[in-house]
Amino acid sequence: MDKRILxxxxGIDWHFNPPAASHWGGVWECMILSAHRVLGALVKEQSLTDECFGTFMIxxxxxxxxxxxxxxxxxxxDLNAITPAKL
Structure with missing residues (x-):
């Protein structure tokens, strides 16, 4: 059976970048790097349970x-900066 259907x-629906527009992935890569840095700073060398990991991801x-x-x-x-959370 087709993997996409499975x-x-x-409840998982993948949306891939078009092959001719691989440069679109740069934004995602920056966000992944940001998340990696934040998680690294929060977790350090700790071993986490699934619940703790979920909390750190949030x-x-x-x-x-x-x-x-x-x-x-x-x-x-001009005290309010525009953030993704405000959009």
Missing amino acids: LLRK EAERIINNRHLVPITDDLN
Whole structure:
């Protein structure tokens, strides 16, 4: 049976980059690197249970989604930076 159908039955739907647009993956690679750095800083050398790992993943997601998308200004009236979490 087709692997895609098997995955869809489990609720997994893959969306791949078009072959001619492999450069689109750069954004994903940067986010994976960010998540890796955050998890490395949080976990260090600890051995984690599944529950703890899930908690650390949620914390990493929070940190990444609260990063600034634009440079912070010196304008005192412009206190709210745009982050992915606000979109």
